[in-house]
Amino acid sequence: MAKAHVLVVPMPCQGHVTPLMELSHRLVDHGLEVTFVNTEVDHAMVVAALRASGGEATLGGGIRLASIPDGLAGDEDRKDIVKLVDAYTRHMPGHLKRLIAELEAAGRPRVKWLVGDVNMGWSYEVARNFGIRVVSFWPAATACFAFMLKIPELIEDGLIDDKGLPRRQETFQLAPGMPPLHTSQLSWNNAGAPEGQHIIFDLVTRNNKLNDLAEMTVGNSFHEAEPGACKLFPGILAIGPLFADGEFRKPVGSFLPEDERCVKWLDAQPDGSVVYVAFGSMAIFDPRQFEELAEGLELTGRPFLWVVRPDFTPGLSKAWLAEFHQRVAGRGMIVSWCSQQQVLAHRALACFVSHCGWNSTMEGVRNGVPFLCWPYFCDQYLNRSYITSVWRTGLAASPDADGVVTKAEVRSKVEQVVGDGEIRERARLFRDAARRCVGEGGSSYENFKKLVDLLSE
Structure with a gap:
């Protein structure tokens, strides 16, 4: 039987490329074929870093690298998240459509699935228009996604206004066991210059809706780390902590060469x-x-x-x-x-x-x-x-x-x-819990199996 062809689309930032690259290696290990889509700028950095470390400019074994423009000019600051988000949401959908068509024209197996970063929700619409099925990937804490999904309630409770800005200065908790957070520290209000905050908040609220197009949502976390958030949103399946391989041989898409x-x-x-x-x-x-x-x-x-x-x-x-x-x-x-x-x-x-x-x-x-x-x-x-x-x-x-x-x-x-001996001891306990979760029969292991079964359908 032919391997299912999966398109993987991260948000164009190192912290989003890495976990999706780790996931891609794991999918390849389970017999799937992956095309990993970076922006042109990020793709160039990944390839240069691979070459500098003496590796091939490929990732080998079933992951192919592809790239599309992000909509910014060559010298523009891509660490300005507001500018980056504004450009990619407007320009990348058209480029992704073209890439999917080009992959088919080149005789590659038809793309069956898109595994897309939640922050790239626009890609889910592009995929569905091609009849491609969607799995969404959340690269941060399940609790972080929970705060975003709870925005309507936060507005209703008077904690934030309809633009996402705090109406009250206080620390609150979404559910027992979840991290307390001050209203001034909500992620969408701390992503760049305040005047661009509305662009980030619009992205978050739009992606919350677009996530409904996905048949499954998986995240890089584990149940023992976030029992409260996992209970609040059982539909976000924790499959982490992700890592490509135990020997650290598989490249994870670094933008800079690693000093060995x-x-x-x-x-x-x-x-x-x-x-x-x-x-x-x-x-x-x-x-x-x-x-x-x-x-x-x-x-x-x-x-x-x-x-x-x-x-x-x-x-x-x-x-x-x-x-x-x-x-x-x-x-x-x-x-x-x-x-x-x-x-x-x-x-x-x-x-x-x-x-x-x-x-x-x-x-x-x-x-x-x-x-x-x-x-x-x-x-x-x-x-x-x-x-x-x-x-x-x-x-x-x-x-x-x-x-x-x-x-x-x-x-x-x-x-x-x-x-502090107690801090060290708790760190050891969480290490053991993480390893149990990804080990055979653990919660992350079982959730990952559900993902692979779905993508292999």
């Missing part, structure tokens, strides 16, 4: 000694905050591995950085990108200073790593709430009156996280 020296460096460090610091693909620090963090890491006296993207801190003094490098040489390693899953699985790790993106959160949880939470935007405040208030597997970094997390705060909180 990290693992050798970690191998030389004592067990449970290293502070790992990474803020994902979007966060930007100003020079003052960068220097406070750097000096705070220095003050801990611990070995640290810090991921600093080339665009992480515009305007940082090169002389200052060179001097810092000199002072921490041998004890601190700074890289521009790494294989994070490999790093988090390493025995040398003591804790993870993180922006709390959901992939980072799931990867940390799956490996039993305690967190120091430092959210940047969107759903990361909600994820911090899970880590600090619900799971209690980490602490939050607290900014001062000027909004700066000082070096003293960095040192103090790292020491508290690393020294």
Whole structure:
């Protein structure tokens, strides 16, 4: 019997490409054929990163890479989420139609299924017009989707207005066991400049409706992590924590080349000694905050591995950085990108200073790593709430009156996280729970089987 051909469409951001690439590898392992559709800009970065790491410019084994334009000019800022969302919702539907037609014309097997990011709800309409069936994929916490799906009730209860903005300043909880969240920290109000907030809110409310076109919704979470949210929305099937393979050999669509020296460096460090610091693909620090963090890491006296993207801190003094490098040489390693899953699985790790993106959160949880939470935007405040208030597997970094997390705060909180036996023990319990869920007979394992059975129909 011919393999079913599945089209996979992520939102064009690293944190959305990675889990869908991990899912794609798993689908291929179960006999499905995948065409993975990135935007042209993201596709070029993925291919360049694969080549730089000595890999083939393909992903091998049943995943084919394809690309379509995102509607922005070549030099426009794609980290401006509002601008990106506005462009792709208007321009990408037509390009996706053309791609589907081209795949058929080229003699590829007819696309039977679309597995699409919920944030790309427009693609569900395109698919249905071609007679292609739809599964929706939610890349963040089930609780985050729950807040979005509950928007009509939040308006009715007077918590937010019909534009998604808070009417009351208070912390609330959707259901028992779910993370408490302040009305100022709802994801759709924290995705960029306030004047573009309506574009994000419109996207969310439109996608909530478009999700009805999907025959199944799956998410990168696991039941033990979010029992409250899973109970509130049993139709969102948790199939996580997703990972491509246990040996970290399969590429997950990184936009930047991974520095492979990290693992050798970690191998030389004592067990449970290293502070790992990474803020994902979007966060930007100003020079003052960068220097406070750097000096705070220095003050801990611990070995640290810090991921600093080339665009992480515009305007940082090169002389200052060179001097810092000199002072921490041998004890601190700074890289521009790494294989994070490999790093988090390493025995040398003591804790993870993180922006709390959901992939980072799931990867940390799956490996039993305690967190120091430092959210940047969107759903990361909600994820911090899970880590600090619900799971209690980490602490939050607290900014001062000027909004700066000082070096003293960095040192103090790292020491508290690393020294807290109860945090470590809870992190271990969640690691074991995550592994049970994805292991044979676990809830994520069974939900994934339902997905594969549906796609194989």
